[in-house]
Amino acid sequence: MTEHDITLSVNGTEHELTVEPRTLLVTALREDLGYTGANVGCETARCGACTVRVNGEAIKSCMRFAVQSDGAEIETVEGLAENGDLAPLQEQFQENHGLQCGFCTPGMLMTADTYLKDADDPSREEIREAIEGNLCRCTGYHNIVDAIEATLEQREASHE
Amino acid sequence: MSESDQPADKRGFGDPIERDEDVPLLTGEATYTDDIQLRGTAHLAIRRSDHAHARLLEVDTSAAEAMDDVVAVYTGADVEDSGVPNTIPTAWMLPGLVTPQYRMLAVDKVRHEGDGIAAVVAETPQAAQDALEAIDVEYEALEHVTDPVESVDRDVPPVHEEAEDNVAFDFELGDADAVDEAFADADRVASVDLRQPRLIPNAMEPRSALADWDVATEKLRLWMTSQNPHLHRMLLSAGTLGVPENKIQVIAPEVGGGFGSKIYHYPDEAVTAWCSMQLGRPVKWKASRMEGYVTDCHGRDHTTSAEIAVDDDGTVRGIRVETHAGLGAQLSQFATATPSYLYATILSGEYAIPAIHCRVIGAFTNTTPVDAYRGAGRSEGIYVIERLMDVAARELEMDPAELRRTNLVPPDEFPYETAAAVVYDSGEYERAMDTALEHVGYDDLRERQAELREEGRYLGIGVANFVESAGLSPSGLAGDLGAQAGGWESSIVRFDSTGTVTVLVGTADQGQGHRTTFAQIAAEELGVDVDAIDVVEGDTDQIPQGLGTYGSRSASVGGGAIARGAREVREKAREIAAHQLEASVDDIEFDDGEFHVAGAPDRSYHIQEIAAEAYLGHDLPEEMDPGLEATNFYDPENFTFPFGTHVAVVEIQPETGEIDLERYVAVDDCGEIINPMIVEGQVHGGIAQGIGAALYEGAAYDDDGHLLTRRMDEYAVPHSTYVPDFETDHTVTPSPHNPIGVKGVGESATIAAAPTVVSAVVDALEPFDVDHLDMPITPETVWQAMGGEE
Amino acid sequence: MYANDFEYYRAESVDEAVDLLGDHEGAELLAGSHGLLPRMRTGEEAPPALVDMNAVDGLSSIEHIDGDLSVGALVTHAELAESELVREHAPALADAAGEVGDIQVRNGGTIGGNLAHGDARTDHPAAVLALGGSLDVTGPDGDRSIDAADLFTGHFETAVGEQEVVTALRVPLEDDASSTYHKHRNPLSGYPLIGVGAWAQTDGETIERVRVAATGNLAHPKRLAAVEDALEGESLEADTITAAAEQATSLGDDEFRPDVQASPTYCRHLLSVYTERALRDVLGVDGE
Incomplete structure (x- = not known):
């Protein structure tokens, strides 16, 4: 099948690559470009382990072909920490023990990080709804909700 | 409480210390099996049965072999003919247990949907998957049974010829007569009939394996999603592949959850390794979620x-x-x-x-x-x-x-x-x-x-x-009851020459935080900071022996082995300290990492200083060997x-x-x-x-x-x-x-x-x-x- | 699993998309990819060619056109759910869009793709049927409109032709009308086990016009004519609603699709319960 030359901007770095049409965005990120943070845990858009940000929105990167994302601005978990310092959300995941095996974590962080950009004093139930597209089999979600809540509280406190 | 039971100061034991393992998991830097790429890797896909129960009449791989990018296609017969032992063993015998041979790929018939029939190795995972459909499998469907009661009560063709009534074992425990008597005497009897449905574990990381057979040294390196790499090493050696145990290195890198499902020796990792051995190049296999649903043990x-x-x-x-x-x-x-x-x-x-x-x-x-x-x-x-x-x-x-x-x-x-x-x-x-x-x-x-x-x-x-x-545990009792493995765990607790500590242990983490908790145990026993301790798991070449993580055993058995190893190290350090302090060992007290003579706390040596002495070897007690480490095998009572x-x-x-x-x-x-x-x-x-x-x-x-x-x-x-x-x-x-x-x-x-x-x-x-x-x-x-x- | 191999074409215009569909037998359109792609990865569909619509301009707006609310085919579920225009004029559609999957899926999936793909399990069809919507489609013979009532012909079957491109969803704007969508989520899939859309016009005392439609575990999304008949022209009372909702139970077992955890009997019951809830909501009649 005809291969296609595409450009992906990942965490601010432009990459040019050649892909088969059927190459998923997550496959291009993981196997062609080495961004192995996003993981693949299912084929039915349920698990969310592959969540990245495309043009500012959290999406499941196993639910689109790489060629569809030609020219897109992509942000992955690898871009959250700056100069080796964990972002506040990552710190709160650590402090609140919001991860165990870590496989769902990159996707969970990208969903939560995107949600937090616009979130305004959400209830725990609203936080749970926000991360509904990310399955975690280890934590039972309680500490993940704690971590997201704590990040918000920390942000509020720093604005006061 | 005596000193050996409870060292003086809390050095993390009991504290909610943040996990050492989190940073790479949070930044995406952590390495799971599928993240590893080796140059020249070929990719394996497995053709699986669509039938619950069928005789395999013919498996024609010729069309698949002719496809672009296909390296090789193997059937169950190819594996059998290669002369490897080809048997996935059961690890627990029961009286009268029927143990049919469990092969890497089916040869005579398929026994469940998802049973492996043939293996395709190709240059890309996509090409391997594409070729699966080109394998022409001719089945003769047999009546099947999925319910455990129907299986033994109904007249159906047996899953295995060796068990005509489909009964693998009929097990009893307890005193039937005493129970009859109790029921006869009691005022009332209540009863319940219940089903506990079949569950699918769903660890978030699907199973995968990457095998690299080194032709020159005839050594197999196998990265895999394992809760117990040593058990896998043993079973691959003695059960499926026949490669000497000391020529197999099993590595469990980050493992994304297990919940039991990654304990077992499945056919897939053996097939991955076997294909690498046939081809002399790395071979990788990764289950899709759908594949996991029909192959991960329920x-x-x-x-x-x-x-x-x-x-x-x-x-x-x-x-x-x-x-x-x-x-x-x-x-x-x-x-x-x-x-x-x-x-x-x-x-x-x-x-x-x-x-x-x-x-x-x-x-x-x-x-x-x-x-x-x-x-x-x-x-x-x-x-x-x-x-x-x-x-x-x-x-x-x-x-x-x-x-x-x-x-x-x-x-x-x-x-x-x-x-x-x-x-x-x-x-x-x-x-x-x-x-x-x-x-x-x-x-x-x-x-x-x-x-x-x-x-x-x-x-x-x-x-x-x-x-x-x-x-x-203990191993002896387990053995009496039929276990084909022990119940112990092993550790090495090693002071490095500059005073840091390396703990090697045979358990294997899939998210439980062993690196942190085990460091807390060692810190407690050795009186050093948790930050000075590095815990290593999941590599059979680094960790001499172990049985892995399952059955809620890691903290009690693995942790026990670490505590005992650390105590042994501490006692050797005490002897060195006594020598340095020119005192009798019995007079040396250990307090917050410091050795001193009882009643004279002003002159003391920290255990990390003692470690340096132990490796310098310049001035040790007579007949003492240099070094400061202990290997411990802990078999609980x-x-x-x-x-x-x-x-x-x-x-x-x-x-x-x-x-x-x-x-x-x-x-x-x-x-x-x-x-x-x-x-x-x-x-x-x-x-x-x-x-x-x-x-x-x-x-x-x-x-x-x-x-x-x-x-x-x-x-x-x-x-x-x-x-x-x-x-x-x-x-x-x-x-x-x-x-x-x-x-x-x-x-x-x-x-x-x-x-x-x-x-x-x-x-x-x-x-x-x-x-x-x-x-x-x-x-x-x-x-x-x-x-x-x- | 990987998707099957296919040829990829990027259309720059609707007409080019129509041409590409004509040139490549079996080709399918690709928009948000959330309907088609998972089915390719599970091996349920294997189109030899895909025509990507994402570069086509003019399909992403929500606006008033000729007395209708027009929603471009590439509008995502998230955009629908957040649109004030949609919330004001077609609340059932906003409700349904907000109920789709999860945040990521709502960001990825599009309304045009959803309706054209005809996945009977999804939320939108009930809302669109209840709102009396229609699809603007362009094909080799030009433009036409497909009424929602004629759209859903089966599970993954719609009246959209093989070479036709959905360009917009139209919802007629009518005064004094309100609409809503209620969903019982299937815990297995996140899709509605039963979803009910309701639209009504009243004069405050009498139910003048009403449309009720269901989606979820049905053979295909459909209007509930018996329910509508029991309401139209009747007075606005709780008993009327209860009796009408009861009409939803007239669906036979074969009109439901099998589900591991829900029998047709239970789905039928839910249909009646959710019909009543949707009706009470849209008619402003309190429960109990």
């Missing part, structure tokens, strides 16, 4: 009739249990142990029950193999006794919590030998139960329940007590027995049968707590899996023997909105025989949560004369139980 699948004999005052006189356990189409390693010894021996629960008898018929079925899934055996057993307590309470018109309390093993009875052939190490059952009931406000809830019922609202309060057998009480509060929506899980309270006693934050995390995750089993999960097969729940949108792994916030608390009853007093916590909450939630829903439905509902209790189940269409 859990549970019990059909049970259980009876309980009670007196009018609530005294339980005996229980009688008969279970058909589905084993699937092949005997996975612990498939036999799980529904026999891990199940029947826990049926006494937290209660003093004088007479217990259990019979288990292990049945082959045309399904994915069944093996231990989080809680394995103990989950099923506790579920049975807790359901029995509820039906007995209903029979006696007694409060179910009160009936439970009446029968608890009292604290002064420990060690307590049950009628189910185990000795509970320690327990303060009533204390944990009181803590839970007080926390939830049990009496108030009962009042509120009564009030709401007047308004036509249905509140349910479920209480379950559990006890778990953790850290299967008994299981440990964590326990606790969980309470759930539900409200039923009568119109739709929906269940609102309003509160969930867990009080766990896992002995000494190494890191409360991590323990709580284990409890949270365990509860979610137990709630999943109770309300959402459950595999099902259609009439053709195909898995109906074969994808992640057909099997309900709980999402964030399916579970409530959890309220947790702890009591601490140390295990008297464990070196650090811990009992383990990995499976506790899963064991407790399913019976707790079921109890709550059934309690809510008391006005409808419902005394039991099978899991998963869906809204439809509830709606039907409330009268449904009527």
